Amino acid sequence: MSNSPVILLVDDEPSVCDSIQAYLEYNGDLIVKIANNAKEAWKLLETTIPDIIISDVMMPEIDGYQFLERIRHNNRLQTIPLIFLTARGMTADRIKGYNAGCDAYLPKPFDPEELEAIVKSFLERRKINEKIGNNSVKLEEIAQEIKGLKEQLGQQKTHLTVIPPSIKIDLTPREKSVLDLVAEGLMNKEIAARLNTSVRNVEKYVSRLFGKTETNSRTELVRFALKHGLTQY
Missing domain, CATH: 1.10.10.10 (Winged helix-like DNA-binding domain superfamily/Winged helix DNA-binding domain)
Structure with missing residues (x-):
């Protein structure tokens, strides 16, 4: 069984999901699970606790902010780092995202290298925190x-x-x-x-x-x- 970190990607654009999954899984040290909306994501979260969540903001029915709020109020999930991806990149939008509790905010179009760097930074921080805790x-x-x-x-x-x-x-x-x-x-x-x-x-x-x-x-x-x-x- 693989011990690779698991990333949950929530986005209703298949092309975005495919490109991010291909990029992050390229070296074989990450696993990316895809959900096309918040409802699908929540079903996955009932059985899997990912190391990081990457979520679009503008999604049908349940948007990223509502999804994030539900995560932050769940004892099992509230400490998982969440990265917002969105086409809305104005300063006010970023501030809203951080105030809502996201850990990083990337406006579309974004550089996949930057996303990968943020993901690896969060994973490294988790290792350090676990070591300190132990x-x-x-x-x-x-x-x-x-x-x-x-x-x-x-x-x-x-x-x-x-x-x-x-x-x-x-x-x-x-x-x-x-x-x-x-x-x-x-x-x-x-x-x-x-x-x-x-x-x-x-x-x-x-x-x-x-x-x-x-x-x-x-x-x-x-x-x-x-x-x-x-x-x-």
């Missing part, structure tokens, strides 16, 4: 794991013997600050804000801490630091 989830999980570890170690404190490190570990003041905040369960973005520095710098300090403590994860780092008295948090 990283946030992972960091939240790590924060919860660290919190649980600290509670566990706190309960065992009366039985815990602090073992001095076999090798003296010298931490710079900034490394110590980062370590303390990692032990608090803060994520890199939060640590950067607390220390008034960049996320990249925080990542650099965390990497140094991994190296100095010979650990491979934030949880291992915090466990090591707590057991060896490198942090009190």
Whole structure:
């Protein structure tokens, strides 16, 4: 089964549909599904959630604005980027389109290369957002794991013997600050804000801490630091 991004094209002009489909599918990395009007499009949307929707504005019965409004009020579909194609390219028309919630507005006739560039830009943005979302989830999980570890170690404190490190570990003041905040369960973005520095710098300090403590994860780092008295948090 193909994992290629799916584009839903809604337009009542067959020649426009054929040319756009041929152009976007030329390299084989996109799939274009065609609907000749909003009703056909909605039937497709009942079973398929496309990555991007390209829609004409001037269509019979249900125009592009009505179609877009319905999409934006549907929880399953409301975040899908929508590109308007229309013969009406006046500034007032573009403003109306953006106010209605479209993500891009191309007046006909348009350059297919520009349309392709917009499509690929939206797809790349989605990849970035998904990566950020996945990283946030992972960091939240790590924060919860660290919190649980600290509670566990706190309960065992009366039985815990602090073992001095076999090798003296010298931490710079900034490394110590980062370590303390990692032990608090803060994520890199939060640590950067607390220390008034960049996320990249925080990542650099965390990497140094991994190296100095010979650990491979934030949880291992915090466990090591707590057991060896490198942090009190």
